[in-house]
Amino acid sequence: MSSPPPANAPSKGDRTRRRLLDAAAAEIARRGPDGTSLAAVARRAELKAGSVYFHFDSRDHLIEAVLEEGVRESLRILDDAVSALAAPSAAPERLRAAVRAHLRAIEELSDYAMVVLAPPFHTAGDRMPVYRDALRTYLARWTELISDAQDAGVLPGGTDPRSLRDLVLGGLNASGLAGRPVADTARAMESLLGLDDG
CATH class of the missing domain: 1.10.10.60 (Homeodomain-like)
Structure with missing residues (x-):
């Protein structure tokens, strides 16, 4: 039995x-x-x-579900990485964990990442509200991490945290989708942001 x-x-x-x-x-x-x-x-x-x-129900519904799943899983990977840090963790540690989590999401969710980051979907939020809301949540989490790093003096404070977020994510996305090794890209971004241990 x-x-x-x-x-x-x-x-x-x-x-x-x-x-x-x-x-x-x-x-x-x-x-x-x-x-x-x-x-x-x-x-x-x-x-x-x-x-x-x-x-x-339709092809559009399926496409929206793919977009939502890609962002939802990326958010789960991000939240798991940040919550796994010893509490309380400093802003630089959280941002470093987020950089590595984002790159890991691109690698592990490669097809989903390519879809989410494809130009046709950059303005899809108006007709795909579930995807739009998931993406807003993910970007808000990143904005908070960047803002915390600015408050801690790790990143320059005179810049809109959303602009810094977009620059960081743009660099990570470009390197990740180009197939660069995750560890190398993470170290390069951490160095650029002043998060490296050295």
Whole structure:
């Protein structure tokens, strides 16, 4: 007699939805949103086309779910990295952990990262409110980390923390998507921000 699955184990429907999201992220990353069809997503997920419509009302709904998942998982990685620090941790330690977490998210979520960072979605917030809200939360977390580092005197205080955030994330995104080694990029950014131990 087999034992029942753990209470928090994903259901079959959850696993199928995840397969579809992963397949859609891979398709969109390679073909762009306009070149991605639901039939191709179903093929990549090794499912029947009807499975897509069972979980997602439309292609736009599926694309928004991919965007939301990419940002949500990036936020989870960021929050896990910062919360794993010994409390209370100084602003430079939190920012250093955030830099490494962002690069790890780009590496681990490569297809999702390529989709989230693709130019067609930079202004998608108006028609994709769930994605917009997830992205706002992620950016707000980064703004707080930058602002704390400014208050601690680690980063210059005369600049809008959102501008510094965008510069930091832009540099990390460019290096991460270019396939540069995570450790090398992290050390370079930490040095640039004055966070290196040396």
